[in-house]
Amino acid sequence: MTGIVIPFTPHDSPIVGRDRPRLDSTAKVTGRALYTVDIQKPGMLHAKVLRSPHAHARILSVDASAARSLAGVTAVVTREEIHGLHSYGTYVKDQPIVATDAVRYVGDVVAAVAAVDERTAFAALDLIRVEYEPMPAVFDSRAAMDPSAPAIFPEQPFAAYPEYGDGASGAAHTAHNVSYEFRYETGSESVWADCDHIFEDTFTFSRMNHMHLEPFATVAEATANEIEVWTSTQSPFPMRKELARVFGLPENDIRVNVPLLGGGFGAKNGPKTEAIAIRLSQLSAGRPVRYCMSTEEVFLTLSQHDAILTVKSGLKADGEFMARQSRVLLNGGAYADASPLVAEKAGYRMPGAYRWKRIDSVCQAVITNTVPAGAYRGFGATQATWASERQVDLIAERLGFDPLELRLKNAKDLGEEFVPGETPIDSDLKHGLNLVADAIGYRDRRRSGNRGMGVAIGIKDGGGVNKPAQARVKVTTNGDVFLNCGLVEMGQGGHSALCQIVAETLACDPGRVKYAAIDTDNTPFDQGTNAASGIAVMGHAVLQAAERVKCSVLDMAAEHLILDRQSIRLDNWHIVDAEGTTYELPPLIMDRFGGTGFEFTADGYFKVRSSSSAPLEAPCMFWEIGWAAAEVEVDPETGRVELLQLVVSGDAGKVLNKLGCRGQDEGAAVFGLAQALFEELRYKDGELLNGEALLYRVPLAEDIPQRFSSITQEQGHGAGPFGSKGMGEGGMLPIAPAIAQAIADATGAQLTSLPMTPERVYNGILHARARQGKADSNA
Amino acid sequence: MSLESPESGQETFTHNVEFELNGSPERHCVPTSATVLDLLRNSCGKQGVRASCERSVCGACTVLVDDLPVAACSTFAFDIEGARVETVEGLAAQDGTLSAQQQAFSECGGFQCGFCTSGMLMLTTGLLRQNPQPNREEIRDWISSNTCRCTGYEMILESVERAAELAGAKQQDQASE
Ligand code: FES
Ligand code: FES
Numbered sequence: 001m002t003g004i005v006i007p008f009t010p011h012d013s014p015i016v017g018r019d020r021p022r023l024d025s026t027a028k029v030t031g032r033a034l035y036t037v038d039i040q041k042p043g044m045l046h047a048k049v050l051r052s053p054h055a056h057a058r059i060l061s062v063d064a065s066a067a068r069s070l071a072g073v074t075a076v077v078t079r080e081e082i083h084g085l086h087s088y089g090t091y092v093k094d095q096p097i098v099a100t101d102a103v104r105y106v107g108d109v110v111a112a113v114a115a116v117d118e119r120t121a122f123a124a125l126d127l128i129r130v131e132y133e134p135m136p137a138v139f140d141s142r143a144a145m146d147p148s149a150p151a152i153f154p155e156q157p158f159a160a161y162p163e164y165g166d167g168a169s170g171a172a173h174t175a176h177n178v179s180y181e182f183r184y185e186t187g188s189e190s191v192w193a194d195c196d197h198i199f200e201d202t203f204t205f206s207r208m209n210h211m212h213l214e215p216f217a218t219v220a221e222a223t224a225n226e227i228e229v230w231t232s233t234q235s236p237f238p239m240r241k242e243l244a245r246v247f248g249l250p251e252n253d254i255r256v257n258v259p260l261l262g263g264g265f266g267a268k269n270g271p272k273t274e275a276i277a278i279r280l281s282q283l284s285a286g287r288p289v290r291y292c293m294s295t296e297e298v299f300l301t302l303s304q305h306d307a308i309l310t311v312k313s314g315l316k317a318d319g320e321f322m323a324r325q326s327r328v329l330l331n332g333g334a335y336a337d338a339s340p341l342v343a344e345k346a347g348y349r350m351p352g353a354y355r356w357k358r359i360d361s362v363c364q365a366v367i368t369n370t371v372p373a374g375a376y377r378g379f380g381a382t383q384a385t386w387a388s389e390r391q392v393d394l395i396a397e398r399l400g401f402d403p404l405e406l407r408l409k410n411a412k413d414l415g416e417e418f419v420p421g422e423t424p425i426d427s428d429l430k431h432g433l434n435l436v437a438d439a440i441g442y443r444d445r446r447r448s449g450n451r452g453m454g455v456a457i458g459i460k461d462g463g464g465v466n467k468p469a470q471a472r473v474k475v476t477t478n479g480d481v482f483l484n485c486g487l488v489e490m491g492q493g494g495h496s497a498l499c500q501i502v503a504e505t506l507a508c509d510p511g512r513v514k515y516a517a518i519d520t521d522n523t524p525f526d527q528g529t530n531a532a533s534g535i536a537v538m539g540h541a542v543l544q545a546a547e548r549v550k551c552s553v554l555d556m557a558a559e560h561l562i563l564d565r566q567s568i569r570l571d572n573w574h575i576v577d578a579e580g581t582t583y584e585l586p587p588l589i590m591d592r593f594g595g596t597g598f599e600f601t602a603d604g605y606f607k608v609r610s611s612s613s614a615p616l617e618a619p620c621m622f623w624e625i626g627w628a629a630a631e632v633e634v635d636p637e638t639g640r641v642e643l644l645q646l647v648v649s650g651d652a653g654k655v656l657n658k659l660g661c662r663g664q665d666e667g668a669a670v671f672g673l674a675q676a677l678f679e680e681l682r683y684k685d686g687e688l689l690n691g692e693a694l695l696y697r698v699p700l701a702e703d704i705p706q707r708f709s710s711i712t713q714e715q716g717h718g719a720g721p722f723g724s725k726g727m728g729e730g731g732m733l734p735i736a737p738a739i740a741q742a743i744a745d746a747t748g749a750q751l752t753s754l755p756m757t758p759e760r761v762y763n764g765i766l767h768a769r770a771r772q773g774k775a776d777s778n779a
Numbered sequence: 780m781s782l783e784s785p786e787s788g789q790e791t792f793t794h795n796v797e798f799e800l801n802g803s804p805e806r807h808c809v810p811t812s813a814t815v816l817d818l819l820r821n822s823c824g825k826q827g828v829r830a831s832c833e834r835s836v837c838g839a840c841t842v843l844v845d846d847l848p849v850a851a852c853s854t855f856a857f858d859i860e861g862a863r864v865e866t867v868e869g870l871a872a873q874d875g876t877l878s879a880q881q882q883a884f885s886e887c888g889g890f891q892c893g894f895c896t897s898g899m900l901m902l903t904t905g906l907l908r909q910n911p912q913p914n915r916e917e918i919r920d921w922i923s924s925n926t927c928r929c930t931g932y933e934m935i936l937e938s939v940e941r942a943a944e945l946a947g948a949k950q951q952d953q954a955s956e
Contacts, residue, residue: 709933
C-alpha cells in the first residue's frame with residue numbers, strides 16, 4: 001500500500017453517500033415497475049418483421065399482396081412504402097427502415113406487418129414472397145478489406161463527422177468496405193530510434209451480445225404529420241432528432257416517451273424498433289402499433305465489435321515505455337450503427353494508463369455481412385485494453401520484469417496529462433493498482449500448483465464528447481419536489497442519485513423528490529444516457545437547477561419576512577433564521593401569492609467547454625478507471641480455468657449511493673469475466689451458431705468466484721457534483737487481461753485471443769512448454 | 780414479452796382453466812396453446828410477471844406453482860388446472876407492507892434494472908419455503924437457474940441471505956406473540 005489517505009465521505013453530508021434503498025426499489029420489488037413492454041393502448045396492433053435468410057443478396061422483387069389481403073392485417077411495409085424516407089446511423093447514415101436494393105446480413109429486415117395480434121402478423125409474413133439473387137458475402141474484417149472482396153455498399157452512404165482537435169482525424173469510406181477510420185498521433189516519429197526494444201504483437205477480441213433482459217420494444221402512434229412513441233431507448237432526444245430526419249418532420253411534431261429500461265448496456269442508443277412501428281402506424285390510420293422483438297431477434301439486431309489489434313511498442317532497456325503504434329480493425333457488421341464512435345474510442349484509448357512519448361494509432365470500422373455492431377459497455381476501451389494490457393504482460397515476460405512493477409513504473413501520475421490538450425488523469429492509478437494487488441495477496445503469491453495471479457488497469461475518457469445536459473427542478477407550495485431531466489433509468493440507479501443531489505441541496509427528505517416521467521415535449525434537453533455521464537454531467541445541471549430553486553425560495557422568504565437574505569437557510573421546507581427561529585413555508589407562500597399556491601421552478605445546464613486543442617473536440621469530463629486483480633488455478637490436462645479470486649475496483653470520486661456504485665462495478669466485472677472465459681457469439685462461415693438464449697451462455701450465479709469483491713474508492717478528484725465521477729464501464733475493462741495474466745503466471749501460457757476457452761488454454765500450455773523446451777536446449 | 784394477445788380468431792381449441800392465484804380463485808377460457816405467461820400477463824393482468832427469452836432459460840418469468848418455481852413462459856396454461864399459483868404481486872401484505880424477500884432485495888440492492896427481480900423474488904420464496912436457512916452454496920445453486928445481466932449476482936446472494944434472516948426474525952416474532 002502506498003501512503004495515500006483516501007478521503008471518505010465527510011460526515012457533514014446527510015444524504016449524499018448514505019446507504020439508502022433506491023427510489024425505484026418499491027416499484028421493482030412489487031412488480032409495479034413499468035417498462036416499454038408493459039405499455040398497452042386501446043386498439044393496439046402488433047408488428048412482426050420478415051428477415052433475410054441470406055447474408056448478402058440483391059432483392060429482385062417483393063410481393064406482399066397476399067399478406068395485405070389477409071384478414072386482420074392493417075399494413076405491410078416493404079421498400080415501396082419507405083420511398084422518400086431517410087436511412088439512419090451515427091455519422092454514417094446507411095441503414096434503411098427495411099432493405100431496399102439488397103440484404104446485407106442474415107436477419108436484415110425486408111418487410112414488416114401490422115395486424116390485430118402477433119399470430120396474424122406471423123401468418124402474414126409467411127405470405128410475403130421475396131425473390132433474391134444471392135451475392136458473395138464476407139464475414140471477417142481483414143477479408144472484407146481485400147479489394148477483391150464484394151463491395152457491401154456499391155454507393156457510399158451519406159456521412160458527416162466531427163472536425164476533431166489536435167492530433168486526431170477521422171474520415172468515412174477510407175478503404176474498401178471501411179465505413180469509418182479514426183487516427184490519432186502525437187510526439188515525434190524519431191522516438192522509435194531511441195528505443196532499445198521494439199515488440200509487435202497481434203491480439204483478437206471476440207464478440208458478445210448485450211443480452212439485456214428486456215428486448216427492444218416500441219409502441220408508436222403516428223400519422224403523416226405527428227409521431228408519438230413509447231420506447232426503450234437510452235437517448236430520447238437524439239432519438240427524436242433521428243426520427244425527425246428519417247421521417248422528414250419537425251422535431252416538435254415528434255414526441256418520445258421513455259419508461260424504465262430493462263437493461264441497455266449501450267444497445268439501446270440508436271433506432272431499433274421505432275421506425276418500423278411508426279411507419280406501420282402511419283399506414284394503419286394512426287392506430288397504435290407495438291413492435292416488441294423476441295430474444296432471437298435481439299441477437300439479429302446488434303452486437304459488440306470483434307477486433308483484430310496489432311500493437312507495436314518500443315521501450316528502453318530499463319523498462320521505460322517510449323513509443324506505441326496500433327492498428328485496430330473493428331468488425332462493424334452490415335450497417336455502421338455506432339461503429340464510427342466505437343472506432344474513435346478504440347483508437348484514442350490505445351495508450352492505456354501509461355506514459356508514452358510517441359503515439360500513433362489508427363482504427364478502422366469495417367463493413368461485413370454480419371449482424372451490425374454498436375455501442376457496448378466499455379465502448380472501444382474493452383478492445384483497446386485487452387491488447388494494450390496483454391502486451392504489457394508479454395513484454396514483462398520477455399524482458400524479465402514483474403508485470404505489476406512494469407505497470408507501476410510506467411503508469412501516469414495523478415494530474416499528468418493523458419495526451420496533449422486532454423484532461424489530466426484524476427485518479428491515483430498506482431494507488432488503485434496496489435490496492436487490488438494487495439487485496440488478493442499478489443506480492444506473497446506462490447506460483448506452485450498451477451496457480452497464478454494477474455493485475456490490470458483499464459482507463460477510458462468519461463462523460464461523453466459534446467454532451468449538453470439540462471435539468472429542471474420544481475417545488476410545490478407544500479415542498480414536494482419534481483426533478484425533470486432526460487437521464488434514463490436502465491438499472492444504474494441514476495434517478496436515485498440525482499434525486500439525492502436535489503434533496504441534499506434543498507435540505508429536504510429524499511422521499512419528497514420525485515423523478516418526473518421522461519417525454520421529449522416536457523423534459524429538458526439531454527444528449528443521452530451513456531458514457532457514464534449521468535452523475536458527472538447531468539449531476540451538475542441538476543445541482544445548478546436545485547441551487548437556483550433554493551435561491552428563489554430564500555429570496556422570496558427574506559423579502560416577505562423582512563430578514564437578511566444571507567442569514568437564513570432552508571431546512572425541511574422551513575426557513576431557519578440566524579437565531580434558529582423556524583418559519584413554515586406553506587402558509588408563508590400562500591400569504592405571499594394570493595392564497596392559491598405557487599410552484600418554484602428553475603433550470604440548470606452543463607456542458608464541458610469545447611477546445612480545439614482537445615483531440616476529441618472537448619476534454620473529457622473525468623477518467624473512468626477500472627483496476628482488477630485475479631487468481632486462477634489451471635488444470636494443465638484439460639486447460640480448464642478456475643477463477644479463485646477476483647477483485648475489481650473503481651474510483652467513484654465521491655460516492656453518492658454506495659449500493660449503486662458497488663452494483664455498477666460488480667455488474668461490469670461479471671461482463672468482463674464472461675468475455676474472458678466463455679461468453680461469445682460463435683460463427684461458422686458467417687452463420688451465427690448460438691443466436692438464442694438456449695445456446696448463448698451468459699454468466700450465472702454459479703460462475704461467480706467464491707472470492708469476488710469490489711472496492712469502491714473515493715479518491716475525491718472527480719469533476720462531478722461533490723467530487724463524484726461516472727461509473728459503470730470501468731469495471732469491465734481490466735478483467736480479461738488480469739485473468740489472462742493470471743493464467744500466464746500459473747502455466748506460462750500467454751493467450752492473445754478471447755475467450756480463453758479450455759482448448760485455447762490447453763494449446764497455450766503446449767506452446768509454452770515447447771518454448772520452454774527450446775529455451776532449455778539453447779541454454 | 781413478445782407474444783401478446785393470443786386470442787385470435789384462428790385459434791379454434793380453447794380450454795377452461797381454474798386455479799388459485801395469490802390466494803383468490805380464477806377461471807379463464809384460453810386457447811389450448813396458451814402458456815401460463817400469456818394467461819397471467821394478458822388475462823389476469825399480472826404485469827409483474829416478466830418475460831425475456833421465452834425459452835425457459837432466463838427465469839425472468841418464474842412463478843410458484845404449488846410452492847415450486849416454474850418458468851411461466853414454458854408451461855401450458857392447462858397444466859395449472861387446480862394448482863396454487865403465486866406471482867410477485869402476492870408477496871406484499873394487503874396493506875402494502877413488503878415481505879421479507881422484498882424488504883431484503885430493496886435493502887441490499889439486489890436489483891438494478893429490475894427486469895429479473897420478480898423471478899428472483901419468486902425463486903427466493905420457493906427456496907426459503909423448502910429451506911428456511913440456506914447456506915451460501917445452496918443459495919448460489921438455487922439462484923443459478925435464473926439470469927441477471929446487471930448486478931454481478933453478489934448483491935443478489937446477499938439479498939437472499941438477508942431475506943432468510945428477516946423471515947426467520949418475523950417467524951420468531953409471531954411465535955412469541
Ligand atoms: S422468459 Fe421464461 S425463462 Fe426466460
Ligand atoms: S437487475 Fe437487470 S437483469 Fe437483474
